[in-house]
Amino acid sequence: MLKKITCIECPLGCPLSVEMEDCRVIRVSGNKCPKGIIYASSEAENPARFLTSVISSRGLSLKMIPVRTDKPIPKSSLAEAMKEIKRLTINRPVKTGDIIVNDFMREGINLIATRDCV
């Protein structure tokens, strides 16, 4: 089976042709760099995205503190992850990269702050 997808790893957005056999990727073409092949495999077998959002704070200089997952999470769990994020508030100063939730969506993926806030 031939699948056509767009690589989203960089702004070039190469059009990829992905040849699949039994749900496995056997050949990728159209990529201008090796990252396209890795992307095609994960996209075809288990699509994942970085989740970015903001968390409200209490008593800090910024009203909302931006956060992201430190690795891409399965596309299918984005909605569930957002629900979790909406339940959170931050009430202590954070530095960029600080872990807000350890092992956020299991599989060792953390939720981290993306801006300093005092």
Added chain:
Amino acid sequence: MITRDLVIIGGGPAGMAAAISAHENGVRDILLLERDQYLGGILNQCVHTGFGLEYFKEVLTGPEYAGRFIKKLSAVPAIEVSLKSFCVSLTREKEITYIRPGALERIRAKALVMATGCREKTREMTHIAGTRPAGIFSAGLAQKLINIEGLLPGREIVISGSGDIGLIMARRFLLEGAKVNAVIEIQSTTRGLLRNVVQCVEDFEIPVYYNHRISRIRGRDRVEAVDVVKVDEKFNDVKGSDFRISCDTVLISVGLIPENELIEMAGGMPIDGIFQCGNSLRVYDIVDSVSKDSAETGRAAAEYLKNA
């Protein structure tokens, strides 16, 4: 009147890169004026990833990308940063007037870098017929409301224009629990990056109507619906193709234009000793190129001061 060697107006990625590079190239008296209470410019509200791949070889969000430059800049004592400092006038002699809390300042610069960014086009809004109810926002304003203020300005959204900001806001609204009923694009292809079409609308099965335009906004106090019509290759409406989409919010995402009021006030470029960079020079898609090019501008300003 005090004279400073180099004044930079705007503390976004362009202004910061210019300041750092000017210092590296020998300028020892630098004043950076920023009207906001933070450095970073538009990046602070761009909490999505997609920054820094070229410059840092990493996937970063806007605030993370800005943070790296803020850190670098703060480590240089020769760069004085004045926040909450809004420049209101500029002359050809490079006299600058700015307002900061409790004071109106006038200074002269030997060299000046303009890095005031861009603003969103709103002109095209006026071509849309209908009422002017509440619930019409530019995409960038909606981004600021959600990501900085923590307010969700609508529950059922239609987006006019498929530029990057509009696409990114489609996903943002959806993740926040709103419904995004449509993206309407008058051209036959997106104006944004393909990757944003994939990860912001296709991922969430948001319908994109190419070759369509909003012909009317409906609603009395609040937006209630939009009328949408198909257009032909000459952008003329196709008769009888109209349909209605209900929504309480319309986002306008039809492009950006350089912010150059101060330069216009001074009679327009070229002006001896004034340099422009970043989005105030031309609208960039990728911030990495802003940083790279603006460093060149900082170097050029340093050269100018050496020869002055």
